[in-house]
Amino acid sequence: MKKALITFLKIFIFFFGWAVLSGVIDIPNENPAIWRFTAELIPFVVLVLFTVVFLFIERGEVKIPVTENGIKGTMIGMLAGVVWIGLSATILLASKQLEIVEKNDVPLLWLWILSAFINVTMQELLIRGYLYQLLKIKYNLALAIVVTTIIFTLLHGGAIEAGFLSVVNVITMCLFMTALYESERTMIAPIMAHAIWNVIGAIVLGGVSLADDYPSLYSMAALGNKLLSGGDYKIEGSIVVLIINIGLMLLFYTRYKSRQAKKH
Numbered sequence: 001m002k003k004a005l006i007t008f009l010k011i012f013i014f015f016f017g018w019a020v021l022s023g024v025i026d027i028p029n030e031n032p033a034i035w036r037f038t039a040e041l042i043p044f045v046v047l048v049l050f051t052v053v054f055l056f057i058e059r060g061e062v063k064i065p066v067t068e069n070g071i072k073g074t075m076i077g078m079l080a081g082v083v084w085i086g087l088s089a090t091i092l093l094a095s096k097q098l099e100i101v102e103k104n105d106v107p108l109l110w111l112w113i114l115s116a117f118i119n120v121t122m123q124e125l126l127i128r129g130y131l132y133q134l135l136k137i138k139y140n141l142a143l144a145i146v147v148t149t150i151i152f153t154l155l156h157g158g159a160i161e162a163g164f165l166s167v168v169n170v171i172t173m174c175l176f177m178t179a180l181y182e183s184e185r186t187m188i189a190p191i192m193a194h195a196i197w198n199v200i201g202a203i204v205l206g207g208v209s210l211a212d213d214y215p216s217l218y219s220m221a222a223l224g225n226k227l228l229s230g231g232d233y234k235i236e237g238s239i240v241v242l243i244i245n246i247g248l249m250l251l252f253y254t255r256y257k258s259r260q261a262k263k264h
Contacts, residue, residue: 081196
């Protein structure tokens with residue numbers, strides 16, 4: 001009971017301390033690209049500081065693998081991300097479920113992309129960083145997956161508003177990222193896959209939702225059946241993405257199990 005209470009308090013202080021402190025710091029700027037950059041950078045820096053402090057408190061018992069298998073993890077993560085968004089977009093565009101309707105002018109495109117990358121890194125560190133590692137070490141892998149998947153889903157409130165399929169897509173996406181992380185044993189792998197999904201899917205194609213102020217180089221429209229096209233939520237609301245999420249999750253879960261079998 002004492003162990004559970006201490007673990008709960010650590011999670012509560014870590015998560016809500018980060019959320020509150022990130023929310024009260026704001027640097028106004030009239031340029032939307034610069035404002036968004038600072039709006040992503042501040043929570044990320046606060047999260048890094050909280051992570052360092054809490055890892056110090058754990059006295060080395062909890063570790064977050066970042067540099068381990070870094071090069072290989074980067075390559076596999078990038079490949080997974082390209083396959084993930086590439087298959088999803090290609091199927092939906094080729095089947096006329098979605099259509100690119102216009103090209104937009106996006107000033108400071110590189111800064112928007114950098115902001116999206118910082119946001120992804122923050123999400124992955126929050127979900128599969130200290131909280132995940134703490135639960136995994138103190139309890140087991142299953143509990144770590146369940147708790148962090150719930151947190152990840154709740155952080156994507158737009159998916160909850162969008163309906164059942166969007167929620168399932170978010171859940172299976174998180175499980176896919178976890179399987180990728182466990183199979184490659186480095187945070188770099190899910191960061192790269194997630195970043196490619198967000199940058200290509202949202203900032204380039206306009207078929208994935210980020211914060212409302214993020215622009216997109218192209219605009220998409222849903223033409224076909226809502227279940228297939230995703231309707232107003234486009235790529236991330238499609239059952240095609242659900243199938244691809246499950247397929248990639250099973251692929252990397254199998255890879256993880258194979259690694260585990262070799263250890264024994």
